[in-house]
Amino acid sequence: MRSPELIQKIYIDRAVAEGELARSIRSKLKDSSVVIEEIDDPRALLDHYQKNGNLFEKDTLLVYNYPGRFLSSCPGSDGMVCCQYFVINFGVGCLYDCHYCYLQNFLNHPLMTLFGNLEDMFAELDRKILGKKFHFRVGTGEYTDSLALEPITGLSTILVERFAKTPNATLELKTKSSNVNELLQLDHREHTVVSWSLNPQNVIDAVEPGTATLEERLQAAEKVQGAGYRLAFHLDPLIHHENWEQNYHRLLEELFDRIHPDRISWISVGSFRYSPGQKEVMQSRFSADALTREEMVQGSDGKYRYFKTIRESMYASIRKKIQDRDPRLFLYLCMETQRMWEGVFGFVPGSAKNLDALFDERRRYMDDAVAGRLPIGSGQQ
16 A cells, blocks of 8 residues: 655645644654645645646645635536535545546646645534534545545544534545554544445456555454444445456455444445546556446446446346345445436435435434444344
8 A cells, every 4th residue: 555654745835834734744744754844835836846747746745725615515417316415625636546536637736735724624614514403424535535644644533523523414534545543542423434445456456556455444444443433335436347246246245244234334336437538548647457448338427437237237236245244234326327226226316315314314223223222233244
């Protein structure tokens, strides 16, 4: 796994140099050789790297004062069934280099960035969440990996501690890393779900360079399970390949042999997909890659996916494997059509609100188990 020790230089915008994130970074790196430099003009720095740097620098991090919105609805696609999920934008860019990552299609600067004005982010979160009669699910893994840089930033630790005090919200930290040690002693109060994107090891080897191995991810999941966290897993993107069914079934068997179903908040599945223009970027960066040589079809949202028959076959096979282990586990499709939901599940959530109600039902089931109203371990194992 690519280590955050790869980072050799961190630029910190002087406007946020005394903020909580900057202080956390300095504390974690006080005995390291990482160069930390304060700057006055982040835009000029980005322009410099744009003209003179590589396309995606992995050894340099920028922390700056972000002037935009931090919280947004999950960017679902037109014509797809979506849920009421929110995303915290706390930075852009990733330490890893997954071949299918959509970030490479629109990033306009080469540096990994984090937003250092956390007080503005928390003020925005409070305005959106506090006092509302609604349970918010808020994720952080949309534009960067939630935990890839945690050992040197402590950012997710700050978020976990904040959400522990927010009664009507659940934080999801989505990762392909194994960097969980900083989370294990936190008083999270089960308001944080730690989740992993999973693929068989042969897929990880082929198209997820720099990420943790499957074994490392499962070991990390066992650690956070032992620390009382709720977990989630995303089989997304599913990659169609020779022996795909055998490989994904074996992955699920390993998962359920080590993680108890009663600790799993949700599992998502979604197929490999890409937007117009992304194929050319992938081919230019990963010329030997087989992903872009697959025959795909363009959907109503403009994205290219495997043919419906392939996707439905994969989803149905995985659904059956999961149900055979514990029929109460909550599984949903990500970025898929009503027709696909009908084919795989035999029903279609009538709206985002209806789909969100299924998340709430699973959360209440887990709340009851923790409170002793249901015996933990009542699921099949």
